[in-house]
Amino acid sequence: MYVPDHFALTAEQSREILSRPRAANLVTHHASGLHATLAPFFHVDRGGGHGTLVTHLVRTNPQAREAADGEALVILDVDDAYVSPAWYPTNADQPDVPTWDYVTVHAYGELTLHDDPEWALAAARELTGRHEPDSVLADVGEDRLARMARAIVGVEVRLTRVVGKAKMSQNRHPVDIAGVAEALGEHHGEMATFLREVSLPYAEARYQLLADLRETRGRRLR
Template structure:
């Protein structure tokens, strides 16, 4: 994934996004091509793996994986109209799409044993439910159900995060997009922009303005020297 410097997702945000269970697309290579399945994951940070489970009859689980897997994690996106930009009347612009995404790449391990499948499914459930939820089902029934799934682990060998969230816009444009997102209920995207995009845009714009002033000053000094030399 191509990530320009100003769209790099900060590491603390990557850690936060991986800390809670999430829904993502698992992509794996096989002899007959790529396979992809949307599934829930949880991150076991101590072991540096993403854990999920697949149906045993899913070809992605039943045929050998012949290379690294890729987990595509989309954590929010929205259309952005140029009409929302504060500067659009002065400098008309085009629409765009803002988004936050992660790509996790690594070795894939499929464990077909029912015990491993049940451990994976139970670990995810435990993130949301009290123990009595599965206790009510009973271990015998859980063991039978686990025969229909397999455990899958993706080693977190590389993580690339990208947040294309208007950081490259004028700070006034960022503020106006934040206001619109808040108005239509996109509170998480608005909060991200307020915490990350706006400070970045303000610092970037201040740097640009400083460089412009320095360039203008150098031009005036050069012009004054030239005028003095002609005298």
């Protein structure tokens, strides 16, 4: 994934995104070509390194039946939104084009399939437990859970590298970032918070640096 320096997430920011269970696209290459599946993942911290992402796939899915050729890629899209130039205060003086802001993490690693119903069921229990109390599966009954587990395959992606990107208007004027944050606040609260807490301070520091450089250059010319 192409990531300009000013759009790069820190390692800590990427880890925080990985730590939250979410649906993500699992992309793998097989003898039959590329395959992708949107699946629910949770992260396990193994102590050191990037940890492991865990999910399960239905047994009939080619990704669960064919050996992967090379590393797997898990794409975790956090949020995204259309950005209108009408939200930029500077647009009144210099009309601009719209864009799209987004936060995403690409996690690469070694794919391991677990063709063991008990392993797959344990992973499904862990995933459910991160959302709801144990009683939810207890009400289903062990016999039915065992039958359902035979239809799925457990999946682990042991992560070797993680790349995070937040294209969040960092290149805009601070007043424009504030305008975007206000416009997105109602329906994209997490993005609005990122704009205010990360993008805005970055842009303010950048514009202050430019102002200081212009002032220094002006003094030299006088």
